[in-house]
Amino acid sequence: MSQPHRPLPSSIDETISMLGDHDYLAGRSLATVIFLALKMKRPLFLEGEAGVGKTEIAKVLAKALDRPLIRLQCYEGLDVSSAVYEWNYPAQMLEIRLAEASGLTDRDRIESDIFSEHYLIRRPVLQALSSEPGKAPVFLIDELDRTDEAFEAFLLEVLSDFQVTIPELGTIKASEPPIVIITTNRTREVHDALKRRCLYHWVDYPDATQELEIISRKVPDCNAALSRQIVAYVQKLRTLDLFKNPGVAETIDWATALTELDRLALDPETISDTIGTLLKYQDDISRIQGGEGAKVLEDIRNELHVAG
Structure with a gap:
């Protein structure tokens, strides 16, 4: 039990x-x-x-x-057989042929055998109810x-x-x-x-304080100053009306990538080289690599300097 x-x-x-x-x-x-x-x-x-x-x-x-x-x-196109259940048709056909070969002609018995739990394939909905x-x-x-x-x-x-x-x-x-x-x-x-x-x-994006705490938990080896820059940069990107704003998972990925590269601070070259871990659409990447990213970096440096 x-x-x-x-x-x-x-x-x-x-x-x-x-x-x-x-x-x-x-x-x-x-x-x-x-x-x-x-x-x-x-x-x-x-x-x-x-x-x-x-x-x-x-x-x-x-x-x-x-x-x-x-x-x-x-x-798109998800149906009952994929979401709830379906029958194991190959096994059922094999069972029918074996029954016929053994001379069994009772159709009701054959049907009862092949439509039993043994041949039932449980998909997620049925699994959740069982x-x-x-x-x-x-x-x-x-x-x-x-x-x-x-x-x-x-x-x-x-x-x-x-x-x-x-x-x-x-x-x-x-x-x-x-x-x-x-x-x-x-x-x-x-x-x-x-x-x-x-x-x-x-469920909304986290604020800067929450996102910084998330990085400290998920990427504990990330330098504290770099973590603050990463969060400030991502928070600023979400105000730019990009095609797809970076989510929390992307922030964690970027922090992990920069930590793996032993970076201690953001700079334009590092941002350009690693932006693919943060943004996933070429139009957004081109926009950031085309000069807007440097302006965002300058803005957050000034904000962090004032806050510090």
Whole structure:
């Protein structure tokens, strides 16, 4: 028998502490909605720009609560066979041929045999509903906005009753509802009917203080002065209306890259050489390498000098 999972946090402060113990710095508003989603057993709908740490919340919760993490990565054209279940058709065909070769002609028996649990392939949705009591997983439905409205409507039914019906087997209902985290980058609007079943939070980019603390935790070898420059530079870039602003993950990557290169401070050449770890679109890179990046560097040097 499996061991029960760790207890849920009993307060907002305990939620903040729990996340912080796993290097996720959550503001009080985010910690509050996470705490409420856990206590109320409601799905948590997280919206925000790509790279702000929405997916990481599900990963941290799984670690902190000692639960399996089941991830459904959404994409255009996602259907039931990829998301919920499908039958192992090659194995079923082999079983049919073996039955015929052995002289078995009872079609009902053959059908009962091949449409059994043995031939069922559980995809993420069914996996999330099939856990043992006391070990409900964290179920991450990542980038829901990439799917179409038909799949969203199907998911609405799943999240209402935490069950799915397989025609050949019947209804499978979760013995304990999973902790559901839904993320979207807002490339399209998700239907209100689904949002109403969830608690909602907009996850924004961290402020400079938070981002500096994130670097100190994630890249502890990064020089303190360099860390301040990196954060100031990234924070300034996010005000330039780039095609794709750098997320927290890119900030961590840039700090790691500069640490690996033994840099102690930013300079135009270093920025130009390493900008591909921070920006991912050529138009943005060309803009920064074309002179605007040098102006940003001059601005942050002046700001840091004044602050210092």
